[in-house]
Amino acid sequence: MSRTTWTHYPARWAMRPLVGTGITANHITWMRIVTGLASCAALAVGTPAAIWWAGGLWLFSAFLDRADGELARLSGTCSEAGQRLDFYSDALVNPLFFLAAGFALRHSWLGEWAIPLGILSCVSLSGCIWAAELLERRMGGTVRAYNGRWGFDPDDALYLLGPLAWLGWLAPLLIGASLGATVVMVLTFLRLYQASRQVVRVGS
Template sequence: MSSIYTQPHTSWTHRLTRIMVRPLIGTRVTPNHLTTGRLVTGLASCAAFAVGDASWTVWGGVIWLLSCLLDRADGELARLGGLSSPFGHIYDYYCDITVNALLFLCIGIGLRTSGLGWVAPLLGVLASAGVLAASILSQRLESAGAVETKAYVGILGFDFDDTLYLFAPAAWFGLFPYILVGAAIGGPVFGILTALRLRAARAG
């Protein structure tokens, strides 16, 4: 694979969280503790976004950034500390797809009083469903051995899912209406594309 593509666990965010979790090696803190922290902060951020108030949205962005860092940190602690487990992998996976799907739904709910009006929650449902489907199908594509590394690889030291970090500044600068419309289109499109790739892999 070309060197411009980001290899697994080598992104800038992986390197950052690797430094952060090193002091935790050998302590009572486990990767599952960090995954639980990711889940709790992710749900708290989604709840803040759903309120629809500007100050709540700003704080939601702060909490969301922390949640994204914890999402990286649990895997890094597991690898560095030799603490990987089948349960931990499954727990991390379901926490991730739950939080990421709820994110768009809650953004839509929060924008109900914006210029998008009642359309916003509907766009949230569409985006949430599309992202959830794309996430599940991507995992199946990777499990089937149909891709070399990940279903969607990143470039230049960034992972594809590093785009999630951008939701924090988007919250701070009032960009959620644009993000929501884009996700309502892009989520289902990625879901369909991934389904087609999985179908082709199974047919081959």
């Protein structure tokens, strides 16, 4: 993930006043986890009011996901433990949004397909996250699993989930995620397999 996307700048500006205070990057990460899980819980309820709350909490959680790293860099407190906590927060919260969307849509026109699509999207996105992490580790940090363009990273798309929920577009979002995330997961695992074989050949 890049550190200079458009979404990093407002997070950096917002975190500057916290440098030198008792608030640490890990505190921000835990706030991101709590607000993200609260958003997923509200979304799963599926009522209009709950979905509005879910969208707002999700936007705040996505902002905090950028802010924790910015605070760590500004305060010079970057650590491997903090990076691992940030990774695990993403691996937990982001896939759960789609599982929650499946429950939210269980009474929609998707009917009995809603929850299975939510599960598929959740599992596939989780697979993408873990495969990407393993791929980047296998390549020694010299290769990024997913490259961004025009000042945006692929995971900046997470900011769109809240507004899409407000607009009532959860169903097409879930269908798209179940297809897209599954394809990306398979392709990423194929890249990981190829990278592993290259490492074995070089080692031998």
